[in-house]
Amino acid sequence: QKEVEQDPGPLSVPEGAIVSLNCTYSNSAFQYFMWYRQYSRKGPELLMYTYSSGNKEDGRFTAQVDKSSKYISLFIRDSQPSDSATYLCAMSLQGGSEKLVFGKGTKLTVNP
Amino acid sequence: GAVVSQHPSWVICKSGTSVKIECRSLDFQATTMFWYRQFPKQSLMLMATSNEGSKATYEQGVEKDKFLINHASLTLSTLTVTSAHPEDSSFYICSAVKGAYEQYFGPGTRLTVT
Secondary structure, three states, X not given: OOOEEOOOOOEEEEOOOOEEEEEEEOOOOOOEEEEEEEOOOOOOEEEEEEEOOEEEXXXXXXXXXXXXXXEEXXXXXXXXXXXXXXXXXXXXXXXXXXXXXXXXXXXXEEEO | OXXXXXXXOEEEEOOOOOEEEEEEEOOOOOOEEEEEEEOOOOXXXXXXXXXXXXXXXXXXXXXXXXXXXXXXXXXXXXXXXXXXXXXXXXXXXXXXXXXXXXXXXXXXXXXXXX
16 A cells, blocks of 8 residues: 555546545654645645644635545635646655655646 | 756756756755656655755665765755666656745756667
């Protein structure tokens, strides 16, 4: 079993839809959870950062962590064509400044 | 945010030659930088942790004599792929740590070995 599992998609939604992206993980010691957005042939861009369980909201993005289920989610409200990218979940033991374990990424396309 | 650059963005080299990739944090100092490798449709896999002024720490399975890492200053880390072979063709991405919590990624370097 991989440490972090993420459905690679692809996921295609119409503009304005609510998008739900998810990851599961096996290592209960993970404490820090991140979501990155990666455009084709570019480096990942940090979107959201969450410590332990709970929700965090930033504009149209909401990150949720359920440590009891080892499950994390990213919700995108009012999705836009510019949100089309690959979304990577990442997690670490001791913080965002430590080495990260990434999911495979989910490729999202938002159609106008 | 913070800006991390990589140079070159794309390089083609012949089998058996060496290639150096630079990673720079442009507007902050980074004691720690990481080097990742990403194959097509795969996730980023950590290769090594680079700490300024000390030897890099390599992940299991990564040949330290093949992938030479030097972190000579708080804003520059280099990755040298020695005696490159076609199987080394990949997308190499660095990241730099800012403060205690945030890791910023460079735009990546696409290496093609012919």
